[in-house]
Amino acid sequence: MDSIIEDVRVRKILDSRGNPTVEVDILTWNGFGRAAAPSGASTGSREVVSFPQGGVDQIISEVEDVISSELIGMAAEDISDIDYVLKEIDGTDNMSSIGGNTTVAVSMAAAKAAANSYNLPLYRFLGGNMVNKLPYPLGNMMNGGEHAGPNAPDIQEFLVVPVGASNISEAVFANSAIHKRLKELIQSKDSNFTGGKGDEGGWIPNISNDNALDIQSQACEEVGDELGITIKPSLDLAASEFWDKDENKYVYAQDGISRDSGEQVEYVKDIIDTYGMFYIEDPFDEKDFDGFSELTSAVGDKCIICGDDIFVTNKEILAEGIEKGAANGLIIKPNQIGSLTETYKTVQLAKENNYVPVVSHRSGETTDETIAHLAVALGTPLIKTGAISGERIAKLNELIRIEEELPDPEMADLKF
Ligand SMILES: O=C(O)[C@@H](CO)OP(=O)(O)O
Numbered sequence: 001m002d003s004i005i006e007d008v009r010v011r012k013i014l015d016s017r018g019n020p021t022v023e024v025d026i027l028t029w030n031g032f033g034r035a036a037a038p039s040g041a042s043t044g045s046r047e048v049v050s051f052p053q054g055g056v057d058q059i060i061s062e063v064e065d066v067i068s069s070e071l072i073g074m075a076a077e078d079i080s081d082i083d084y085v086l087k088e089i090d091g092t093d094n095m096s097s098i099g100g101n102t103t104v105a106v107s108m109a110a111a112k113a114a115a116n117s118y119n120l121p122l123y124r125f126l127g128g129n130m131v132n133k134l135p136y137p138l139g140n141m142m143n144g145g146e147h148a149g150p151n152a153p154d155i156q157e158f159l160v161v162p163v164g165a166s167n168i169s170e171a172v173f174a175n176s177a178i179h180k181r182l183k184e185l186i187q188s189k190d191s192n193f194t195g196g197k198g199d200e201g202g203w204i205p206n207i208s209n210d211n212a213l214d215i216q217s218q219a220c221e222e223v224g225d226e227l228g229i230t231i232k233p234s235l236d237l238a239a240s241e242f243w244d245k246d247e248n249k250y251v252y253a254q255d256g257i258s259r260d261s262g263e264q265v266e267y268v269k270d271i272i273d274t275y276g277m278f279y280i281e282d283p284f285d286e287k288d289f290d291g292f293s294e295l296t297s298a299v300g301d302k303c304i305i306c307g308d309d310i311f312v313t314n315k316e317i318l319a320e321g322i323e324k325g326a327a328n329g330l331i332i333k334p335n336q337i338g339s340l341t342e343t344y345k346t347v348q349l350a351k352e353n354n355y356v357p358v359v360s361h362r363s364g365e366t367t368d369e370t371i372a373h374l375a376v377a378l379g380t381p382l383i384k385t386g387a388i389s390g391e392r393i394a395k396l397n398e399l400i401r402i403e404e405e406l407p408d409p410e411m412a413d414l415k416f
């Protein structure tokens, strides 16, 4: 078999925040795969543990001594067997002994090595010969919350989706045009704006949440008109980060306003109606299933209500959400669950239940481009991976290359 693993190598590399992360190389008889793990700042409490206590340094020897000897001789294409072996080596429920970032980097490197062994791009190896759909990019324009500094909006991500774009290149350049326009619009509101950017390359404005919403939608309209395509605003509130569990309130520090769960439902409904939001992620705390359900039953026919911290790419938690009607979309981050096999199962469950899967980067990223291939292979209609910055454009530019390779490329079908 061409994909028999001959060596597994591991190294400590930088992520985009300057923190250490892990990169894994897998060599097969006939190929090579390399993958690195990202890391979050606004993490869900039920995500698998990224690294054990000793951090990346600890797992370097673990991979060299234990993981590589188990994997050498296995076929890289047997991805679920490899993921099973990794889980056995870890031996915990939450990957705390070797870390979900370690296992996901090995899992992705193995898949890439398998693809390379057969001379196939990863999206084709995983997705088959018929894949031809490109995801719409959810581009991050302004950053707040945990991805920014003090005085930024509480809402973590002001995103846009170029729903009218007819190809991926048009889509990513529409997003970058909005990003440029927003710099001017922020400057017009705040003459002290220095052009500072957050973890994901979006601007960090020192303005209220409402002002940020206004200029976000203004930019969508102006640039949309200029380019002749519809561009819709979207948000990731990452509301777990400003939920005060003692007060039972969502605390908007920038605005000096607190809202209980019922008021939060009304506030978010109002935002969706006022601005014609296409997509809203994590509008409630990760434990507030009721808030999620109430909002989804009110607006789920016109807006994607997407769960990130609430579901953490975990199929059991997603099943609970489906039962409760908590959302109609979910974020897919392989390192939240620690393997490609589990990621795949969660996407399948989502699709069977009409939940829109959204493959996503993390706020701490590397130039690894794997998620671009995953979005195409898994057929997710959206990919969240920033708009500019080296570690974000690594994925966007890969999508442009993939589009060029596909014989009959089309943009994905969107729900609204
Ligand atoms: O909340 C999110 O969706 C992500 C990525 O945008 O942030 P983090 O990686 O910090 O969890």
Ligand SMILES: [Mg+2]
Binding pocket: 236, 238, 281, 282, 308, 309, 331
């Ligand atoms: Mg999120």
